[in-house]
Each structure stands twice: as structure tokens, then as C-alpha cells.
Amino acid sequence: MAIRLGDDAPDFSAETTEGTVNFHEWLGDDWGVLFSHPKDFTPVCTTELGMAAKLKPEFEKRGVKIIGLSVDPLDSHKGWEKDIEETQGQAVNFPMIADADRTVSDLYGMIHPNASDTFTVRSVYVIGPDKKVKLTLTYPASTGRNFDEILRVIDSLQLTAKYSVATPVNWKDGEDCIIVPAVTDEQAKEKFPAGWTTLKPYLRVTPQPNKVKGESQTA
Numbered sequence: 001m002a003i004r005l006g007d008d009a010p011d012f013s014a015e016t017t018e019g020t021v022n023f024h025e026w027l028g029d030d031w032g033v034l035f036s037h038p039k040d041f042t043p044v045c046t047t048e049l050g051m052a053a054k055l056k057p058e059f060e061k062r063g064v065k066i067i068g069l070s071v072d073p074l075d076s077h078k079g080w081e082k083d084i085e086e087t088q089g090q091a092v093n094f095p096m097i098a099d100a101d102r103t104v105s106d107l108y109g110m111i112h113p114n115a116s117d118t119f120t121v122r123s124v125y126v127i128g129p130d131k132k133v134k135l136t137l138t139y140p141a142s143t144g145r146n147f148d149e150i151l152r153v154i155d156s157l158q159l160t161a162k163y164s165v166a167t168p169v170n171w172k173d174g175e176d177c178i179i180v181p182a183v184t185d186e187q188a189k190e191k192f193p194a195g196w197t198t199l200k201p202y203l204r205v206t207p208q209p210n211k212v213k214g215e216s217q218t219a
């Protein structure tokens with residue numbers, strides 16, 4: 001059964017390049033990103049892992065832990081990580097799950113047999129501090145993911161969680177947000193002291209709450 005938004009993120013214990021990870025315990029109260037790679041020593045994955053490692057400080061700034069997965073054993077991951085550092089100029093600085101028996105891949109439905117029986121697809125799961133799945137993405141093996149987009153979605157999710165705003169099409173950090181329909185105008189007066197513009201009763205635009213002077217700068 002596919003994992004859907006709002007589901008509990010399945011818990012697991014797995015061997016990783018940074019020792020055994022008990023997933024929920026490892027997440028603690030942080031957000032998490034779990035992402036799969038089709039196979040070790042593959043070109044697109046090599047570039048993705050270098051980029052994820054470069055962006056680790058951006059994930060940390062947002063209180064997000066990242067963890068990768070590939071269906072190969074630990075010694076293979078360790079050998080591959082040398083290549084990643086050499087070719088991408090960045091060492092992998094987060095755990096990589098060695099899922100040779102596909103326990104975690106099966107738990108999360110990362111193998112799509114009609115695409116490949118042996119490789120995982122490129123799955124991404126963003127998990128909230130409540131251990132619920134907040135985002136799923138599925139890319140084919142031949143298309144590298146956009147990790148800036150993953151950060152952008154996390155910014156949006158965290159704004160929604162903290163301020164009851166949604167983010168419009170192509171939104172980028174710092175741009176105006178939308179007050180969620182569940183918030184009444186009366187409640188909005190309290191929540192959005194910077195005010196808002198009503199384009200339609202259901203479309204109320206307000207400055208990004210954590211960029212308004214006097215507000216905390218972290219979502």
C-alpha cells in the first residue's frame with residue numbers, strides 16, 4: 001500500500017554508514033527527509049548525494065535531518081562515498097541506509113516493479129516532528145531531483161505549521177503568503193498584525209509572517 005500524506009511514517013531499524021539508526025528515535029523532535037537512490041555507483045545519484053551534502057547546513061537551519069537509502073550493502077556505500085567526495089568536491093555528511101534486503105524500500109514502497117524490479121525509484125518523504133508524512137515525491141531513476149525545491153517545500157510546510165498560511169504558485173522565501181481559509185477575518189486580525197489584502201473572500205494575501213519586522217526569523 002502506497003504511503004500517503006498524513007500517514008504515520010513507518011518506523012524501522014537499519015544499518016547505515018553512521019551506525020544503526022532507529023528511525024523515529026533518530027528523528028527525535030526534528031523534521032526529516034528520507035530519500036532513496038536506485039543503486040550505488042550510478043551517475044545521477046552521485047550528483048544528488050553531493051548536492052544533498054552541500055545543502056546539509058540549509059536543512060539543519062530548518063531543524064531537518066536528512067537520510068539517504070540505496071539497496072546495496074554498507075561496504076559498497078563506503079566505497080561509493082569516496083567517489084562522491086572525489087567527483088562532487090563534498091563528502092557525504094549524513095547517514096546512508098544499506099538496504100540490501102530491501103526492508104525499508106518495501107516498507108515505504110520505493111520499488112515500483114513496472115519501472116524496475118531491482119532499483120528503487122527516486123522517492124522523497126518529508127516527515128514532520130509528529131512523525132506524519134508531509135510530502136511525497138517520486139521521480140524516475142533517470143531524472144535527478146531538485147534539492148532546492150525540497151527546501152522550498154519545507155519552508156512552506158513550516159510556515160503553514162507555525163502561522164496558518166499557505167504559499168501560492170511558484171512562491172519563494174520572502175514572498176507574500178495566503179491566509180488559510182480555516183482562519184476567519186476576526187482570527188486573522190490577531191494572527192496577522194501586518195494586515196492582508198482581500199482579493200476574494202477566499203484569497204487573502206499577507207506578507208510572509210516570519211519576515212515581518214518584530215517576528216521571529218525562523219519558521
Ligand code: BEZ
Binds near residue numbers: 044046141142
Ligand atoms: C543514476 O543514478 O544515474 C541512474 C540510476 C539508475 C538508472 C539510471 C540512472
